[in-house]
Amino acid sequence: MTLEYLQNYWWLLIAILGALLVFLLFVQGGQSMLLGTSPVRRDLIINSMGRKWELTFTTLVTFGGAFFASFPLFYSTSFGGAYWLWVLILFSFIVQAVSYEFRKKQGNVYGTKTYDIFLFINGCVGCILLGVAVAMFFFGAQFTVTRTNLLDSGSPVISQWVSSHGFEAIFNWRNLVLGFAVLFLARMQAAIYMMNNITDDPKFFANLKRKAFINGAVFVVFFLWFLGILLTAWGYTVIPDAFGTQTVEITPYKYFYNFCEVWQAGIMLLLGVALVLYGWARSCFAKKYTQGIWFTGSGTFLVVVSLFCVAGFNNTPFYPSLIDPASSLTIRNASSSEFTLTAMSYVSIVIPFVLAYIAYVWYSMDKKKLTPGELETTSHKY
Amino acid sequence: MTVVDWSRWQFALTAIYHWLFVPLTLGLSLIVAIMESLYLKSKSEKWLAATKFWMTLFGINFAIGVATGIILEFEFGTNWSNYSWFVGDIFGAPLAIEGLVAFFMESTFVAVMFFGWNKVSPRFHLAATWLTWLGASISALWILVANAWMQYPTGMEFDPAQMRNVMDNFWELFSGIAINKYMHAVFSGWALSGVFVIGVSAWFLLKKRNEGFAVRSIKVGGWLGLVGLLLTMWTGDGSAVEVTKHQPMKLAAMEGLYHGGYSQGIVAAGLVNPSKTWNNDEDEYLFDITVPYGLSILAKHNLNAYVPGISDIVNGIDVNENGDTINTVSYAERIRLGKLAHESLRAYDQARAAHDEAGMNKAVAELKENYQFFGYGYFDSVDEAIPPVGVTFYSFRIMVILGSYFLLYFLVALFAVYRKDWLQKQNWLQWIAIISVPFMWLCSEAGWCVAEVGRQPWTVQDLLPTKAAISEISSASVITTFWLFALIFTVLLVAEVSIMLRQISKYSKTNLEIDNAH
Structure with a gap:
């Protein structure tokens, strides 16, 4: 395996982990629906989401770990640079992790409502800011990478970022369009997931249907908006030279061309969008249909993989620098060494096994659906 | 204080909080798995009740451990970005493997453990409980391998073109230091959980509620704790030998x-x-x-x-x-050679820009000679290369003295619990068992202080000092996030302790003595 092959392979794995993460954000979507619902409904939503939250959380951790291991220059540049963006994402996940377990426990000091607000915050902030973080793969950021800084004892940091350290990315409207698209996608999927996961409550089912419809419609608006921006945006094309340096050129309609030239990504995008729309429409309009989550879920997965593909493949820097194009991160210059990528590739053989046991556990646990009655009898609930 | 100090404080704060919860996860998961096995073997509901009780406390603790853990992982990027580039090629791998191989296992099966009682078969449930323990323990392995590597960097070489270290031998990550460190940390988790279980059970005895349950729990916790502590001492001894070899300054x-x-x-x-x-x-x-x-x-x-x-x-x-x-090489000389290494790297870079192959080769040869002292090149005086002595000295004594005390603690607990109906009457002993609990945490945290303060000023021993490992952010930003983290961790810790105490008190009022075995 050549280094190039390994870099492509790992970018694809990152894409797959990212796509799984976006699909699993339905947990956050559910949390974002908590405020303004009756206590009984809230319990039901939380107990439905609560049996999956660890999976989303673990995927986020693994996504971070895998990104670190395979593209450490990204980890170094983005996390240390867009400091506030990442710290706010982290905060929202700290308060999430405890809230499920603590919310109904006696002695939780701050009361159920506080923990529900924590979950709500994570639901909204987590989705929007992760969307913002991904949007930066296309719309770039203001940073420089100067490796020789390492030899400057007074100021040895190689990655430098504008002094707003992430706030500029959060308040960039193009990034926010994707952020809101992710939020409403997650909300739509949460509704469709609960239609599948909760049974014995026809009124709630009807309510979920309405939620799926509205959130899905808003998602479609934001997503098409994002797609419009993306397909008309300029991007960089990187031309590497023999001495390991790179020339970077501006290409109009870069991502549109990428979808055409990396045609597999184009097909995944179209197929993914079709699956999401099908799952959404059938969930909203068929009378008792509960399997929509599998269509919207796999559609979401394909769309996100395709977005990562056009962000990183076809000589495209996946982290464009707006102030110094030559500093832009590509899957070539940001990656780990051939040795590490090879070692990690052997480890990646476990991924199918991990997915298999997750699927098996999911199947075993979801075989019996959640009912409102169960919450009164079960020994462990949130 | 500079941004380096604040970044260190923030990382220390997160690590200290994280380590409040992790050792309990490592040990309590094993205790729960043992108890559930005893339940399946004996079919006695009293073991089921015990399993469920300790599992509840496990769950309360688990969530907050996870929350602080994710922060640590991401702080390598947010606050130590230079570090992430300089050694990310080696250090990132164990973190990724931890997520893929261990953390998924832990978090998938923990959900079965909590919610699967009526959804999966008893055998599958037991397997899930053991897999939760296994996941947690493997997770610790990768994290401690990563930590040990920073203290004894091996299996890599420096790539001057990219100005970073790259891995050239994966298996060297499993050095003697790493294995010792791993075992020391995991076994100390068993000991800590043993103390926790005995302390909580002693409270039941004091309240004269569920005494049979308490005695059963003390037996399991006592044995596991004793074995854990003896193994902790043994691996601690091994650690001292490794530190002498590789980090004599520590x-x-x-x-x-x-x-x-x-x-x-x-x-x-x-x-x-x-x-x-x-x-x-x-x-x-x-x-x-x-x-x-x-x-x-x-x-x-x-x-x-x-x-x-x-x-x-x-x-x-x-x-x-x-x-x-x-x-050996004096520190003044190391600083000189470190600066020479920096010069060689600069010469390499200039030769490379000029496409001067001969110059590049010459610079690389010089760099290789002195690279082992590369990190010293960042220092201007020898004083910068000496760790804080006071904290390291006192932490070490706190750890050893308390560790020895807890050996006595387990011996007395086991002796007392096997004397028929004796411990139930010794209120003073029960009180001691309860009051001792927080000291076990102090002992455990002190151990980490020795390891982490004692290795200063290095993030990567001899190669990258803390002050060159940071991100380019203002100290105002890090001060703000430090206090935000301190606030939120403390708020959550208060809730956790309060919930635990309430759960213990609640269970002391329900009957855990149901027995359907006969």
Whole structure:
């Protein structure tokens, strides 16, 4: 395996982990629906989401770990640079992790409502800011990478970022369009997931249907908006030279061309969008249909993989620098060494096994659906 | 304080909080798995009740451990971005493997453990409980491998073109230091959980509720804790030998030892002199009670061995196994050679820009010669290369003294619990068992202080000092996030402790003595 092959392979794995993460954000979507619902409904939503939250959380951790291991220059540049963006994402996940377990426990000091607000915050902030973080793969950021800084004892940091350290990315409207698209996608999927996961409550089912419809419609608006921006945006094309340096050129309609030239990504995008729309429409309009989550879920997965593909493949820097194009991160210059990528590739053989046991556990646990009655009898609930 | 200090404080804060919860996860998951196995074997509901009780406490603790863990992982990027680039090629791998191989296992099966009672078969449920424990333990393995690697960097070489280290041997990550560290940490988790289980059970005895349950739990917790503590001591001894070999400066700081010698004694109790430095003539200790030969035995398993002190190491003096005095590289020389390494790397970079192949080769050859001291090139004076002695010295003593106390604790607990109906009447002993619990946490955290303060000023031993490992952010930003983290962690810790106490109190009022075995 050549280094190039390994870099492509790992970018694809990152894409797959990212796509799984976006699909699993339905947990956050559910949390974002908590405020303004009756206590009984809230319990039901939380107990439905609560049996999956660890999976989303673990995927986020693994996504971070895998990104670190395979593209450490990204980890170094983005996390240390867009400091506030990442710290706010982290905060929202700290308060999430405890809230499920603590919310109904006696002695939780701050009361159920506080923990529900924590979950709500994570639901909204987590989705929007992760969307913002991904949007930066296309719309770039203001940073420089100067490796020789390492030899400057007074100021040895190689990655430098504008002094707003992430706030500029959060308040960039193009990034926010994707952020809101992710939020409403997650909300739509949460509704469709609960239609599948909760049974014995026809009124709630009807309510979920309405939620799926509205959130899905808003998602479609934001997503098409994002797609419009993306397909008309300029991007960089990187031309590497023999001495390991790179020339970077501006290409109009870069991502549109990428979808055409990396045609597999184009097909995944179209197929993914079709699956999401099908799952959404059938969930909203068929009378008792509960399997929509599998269509919207796999559609979401394909769309996100395709977005990562056009962000990183076809000589495209996946982290464009707006102030110094030559500093832009590509899957070539940001990656780990051939040795590490090879070692990690052997480890990646476990991924199918991990997915298999997750699927098996999911199947075993979801075989019996959640009912409102169960919450009164079960020994462990949130 | 500078941004380096604040970044260190923030990382220390997160790590200290994280380690409040992790050892309990490591040990309690095992205790729960043992109890559930006993339930399946005996079919006795009383074991089921015990399993469920400890599982509830496990769950409360687990969530907050996870929350603090994710912060640590991401802080390598947010606050130590230079580090992430400089050694990310090696350090990132164990973190990724931890997520893929271990954390998924833990978090997938923990959900079955909590919610699967009526959804999956009893055998599958038991398997899930064991897999939760296994996941947690494998997770710890990768994290401690990563930590040990920073203290003993191996299996890599420097790539001057990219200005970073790249891995060239994966298996070297599993060094003696790594294996020792892993076992030391995991077994200490067993001991800590043993103390926790005994303490909580003693409270039940004190309240005269569910005494049978308490006695059963003390037996499981006592045995596991005793085994865990003995293994912790054994691996602690191994760690001391490894530290002597690879981080002699840390060992000297642990002892507050400036001028070493043969048959070196160990300070059992004492106060270090805060105004002592490596190059003044003041006394090392304000007062000390020394056990003869102690340090030579601890460090080299040899009564008469020579152990160097801080000043000896700085001046480059040591004694080899044959007893001959040898010259090692003095710290002043290391700084000089480190700066030379920086110069060679700069020369390489310039030659590369000029496409001067011969110049590149020459620079690389020079760089290789001095690369082992690369990190010293960031220092202007020897003082910068010496760890804080006071914190390391006192933490080490707190750990050892409390650790020894807890050996006695387990022995007494087991002795007492096997005397029929005796412990139930000894209120004073129950009180001691309860009051001792927080000291076990102190002991465990003190161990980490020794390991992490004692290795300063290095993030990667000899190669990258803390001050060159940071991100380019303002100290105002890090101060803000430090206090935000401190606030939120404390708020959550208060809730966690309060919920635990309430759960314990609630369960003390329900009957855990149902027995359907006969």
